[in-house]
Amino acid sequence: MLRTETYTVNFGPQHPATHGVFRVMLNLDGERIVKAEPVCGYLHRGVEKLAENRTYQQVIPYTDRLDYLAAGLQNQGYVETIEKLMEIEVPDRAEYLRIITAELSRIASHVLFVGVYALDIGAFTGFLLCFRERERILDLMEELTGSRMTYSYARIGGVAADAPEGWLDRVEKVVNDLPYYFDIYDDLISGNEIFQARTKYVGYLSAESAVDYSLSGPTLRGSGIDYDLRKAKPYSIYDRFNFEVPLGENGDCFDRYFCRILEMRQSVYILQQAIEQIRETDGPIMAKVPKVLKPPKGEAYHEIESSKGILGYYVVSDGSNKPYRVHVRRPSFVNLGFLDEMCRGGLVADLVAILGSIDIVLGEVDC
Amino acid sequence: MDNKLDSVIKELQEKFSEIKVSEQQVVTVPVEQLTSFMQMLKDEYYMDFLTNVTAVDYPSDKNQNGEEDDEEDKGTMEVIYNVNSITEGYTLMVKTSVARQNPKLPSMFSVWGGAHFQEREVFDLLGIIFTDHPDLKRILLDDSFKGYPLRKDFQWVGGRK
């Protein structure tokens, strides 16, 4: 008698489509997914515990290594939390420099996402072409911060260093070039018939479940929910810029992907405005902050819009020079929570498309 | 925006007499009323987005608010929920504390699906048990790991030589 049965496949931890050490335990019926259980923690480094034994400034480099693709945003999130805790006013110029690094990080992260997503779908050339643009952004960041990926640029009360001479001009040049590259992505990747066939109507995520499961970032906005903290609750100086929040319509993989492409274009607008405004802003880049930071007893929770979603830092101070507790609300981690439901009924190839469209970074997932 | 939140908190205070509100508008809810309180937040105040769930360990000698412990020499653990409202735009921090010896509280999974992973993480790192959670098991650490690293009394040996 003919009989079929499901079987389990370990998708990962070493697998090209998991973007690092991440495992999905797949229960398959032929190629159909019956159940997809994410297993993370292969990169759990105990950052939250380590932070308890470091001074407030020493935590900054650890935040870089959470989301190593957009370290500028991580730095910003952490230092703003401490500033909220200590009620420090940050000088304008520092705010602008932070915004510029943050938006550059966002573009660098999204560019990498586009490339890696293309690779997941099977287009290798898109993957490598994206590195060409990324290198240009990394060059700028290296000039400013001395590091290509882990910047540690933001400081509590300001930024580490002022922009070198001519740096802003170079940023402007790169920023003005970027839309041309995005057009190339649209031609090569987004406009491709096969790419669309692979991603459209795949991994449907309804607006209700996206909100219910606390998904955030482009994953949420791809389902049509207008919730971008830069607009909804402007932190830092985002209220000074004009930009739009791109939204998806169908809540499928393609929308999530395309949201990021559009978001990069908006980041370019923000950068152009920021560069224009920073030219008129002079002044210090650091607020008056004591050498030994001892925030008052208390707690602060602050969230920013990172490239992956809502990045929150919760810091408790006990009055000493080390944080009593640091918790990071990592968007990648929370976004994974809905993976199972999104995958069910799809094919193995769909899992790759869905996982890619969530855009996880394992350093952030596992903390 | 803040005014709206003020009025919400006032209304809440009227409905739930046991809750405490601090200066930073942090609401402390007793464990017993947590589920009904949260359900009300979601249903009546459109707090549809649970951003963050975390917990802090306060052994007896450390108590953040300087309050006295009810139990002798036990300490507490605080569980913190950050709830946002996408439609109304306000955000609220809700706290509850459980005894350190027997950290148990109801899961918020029935209210917000987003609690699923985050509560698992809290369980994993702090050992707080969320009753009624559909799949409460370790998420980051492996199953054979002993202890809960984010508790203050966690002892470990680093790799530094």
Next chain:
Amino acid sequence: MLETIFIDIANWIRNLLGSAGVPALWNDTVMMLVKLTAIIVFILINALWLVYMERKVAGYMQARIGPNRVGPKGLLQTTADIGKLISKEIIIPKNVDKILFLLAPVLIFVPPLTIFSVIPFGKNMMAIDLNIGLFFVFAIASLSTLIFWIGGWSSYNKYSLLGSMRVISQMVSYELPMMLALLGVIMIVGSLNLSEIILAQESAWFIISQPIAFLIFFIAAVAECNRVPFDLMEGESEIIAGPYTEYSGMGFAMFFLAEYANIMIASAMTTVLFLGGWLAPFGLTFIPSWLWFFVKMYVVIFVFMWLRWTYPRVRIDQLLGFGWKVLVPLSLANIFVTGIGMYIYRALGW
């Protein structure tokens, strides 16, 4: 002189043997062996060179340079790779079906070698002139499906199994439109002999008179070779390396080279059937016919690579749907239209 250089060499060897008093039967056998050896060497060298070409093409398409350190312009890169692969340990995992596991990489080269013996590389340049050449080619080409499947099945690995099942479904559903598309050509020529098919294109290549057939054939050929956008078999981001996941060292190298041998066959067949084989276009007959054949073949191979480095991968259900719902009806329609066309053609008495 250049035109007949290979035929001259063959005749020279034959005469040499004849004058040495070797009986005719032995003479033929030796000649056959010489020809087959020539084909094996030809395939291996070409496959090696194709790997290099692919990496170079990929490099230039991706704004890179590609291998350029080993040998002049990196030409010896793939030789080094093969040298390394030969010396690598061959792992036989526990639980595999040992005989089949070891047999698959050996057998994988049989179909390409066999097929090349009937392909006319130039005027009168073919190892065996078979009057059912086309039929023979496809009969043998289907065999490689089985060998991929043997490799995947015997590996005792779920990814291999998934990959090999994909191979089967893919090959079965694309062989059908491929054959049906070719019926149009066969109807016009009225023969399965590859030489005659080439000669029938004297006035116009079949790519002009049978464009639909060409498209279907080419798409199906890409799928049969497991190339992007139909590289589901080894779709790296999904099922690691498909049937070859467990193969190491030379076993893997054989699969790797066989892939390129298959591309050569697909391109050679495209050339023979639709691009006029060794016929020289525009009367440029001073260039030897076999050179024309290679030029055309390499153009087709380049298109293969171009596709690979541009397109993403399709999904298995889309792949099968496309094969059965689009290509098969289209190829049937093509036969119908060709038949009507030929009827009108004859009725007009041209």
Next chain:
Amino acid sequence: MDLKNNEPAPSELNRLVHLAPLEKVLNIARAHSLWPMQFGLACCAIEALMGTNGPRYDLSRFGYEVMRTSPRQADVMVVAGTITYKAAPFILRLWEQMSEPKWCIAVGSCAISGGPFVDSYYVVPGAKELIPVDVYVPGCPPRPDAVIDGFLRLKNKVLNPKVVEG
């Protein structure tokens, strides 16, 4: 950790067959065709495996760009990132799945010694605790140039096995 423990175990040495002159020729082939395994742990993988392959640094010039996703077909394991106790068993397993001859490059502070996470309760202090490492590439994360240099050092090592034996 002292240096002695870094050397491969004797049993592993015996597995490498020495055929004198042929081995030399093969070493040339091996040195020019080090296929890395596509396996990234953390931040360093972005630089070491993706960045180096990118258009600017282009590892493919040396012929090392063929990323094999299956450990059976790879020659070099690039340990790029923090190794945690949860990941350690499968890293060891991947290493054992690779076919001889194989090499290991430890990229980044974390893979060398645990890096900034050395004090953590869940981090293995360096890849050397698990597998024999041939080349260390320091940095946090190292630049792609440094990773390419690491590959070239490994190439040197493969070409001149004597250099490291003494």
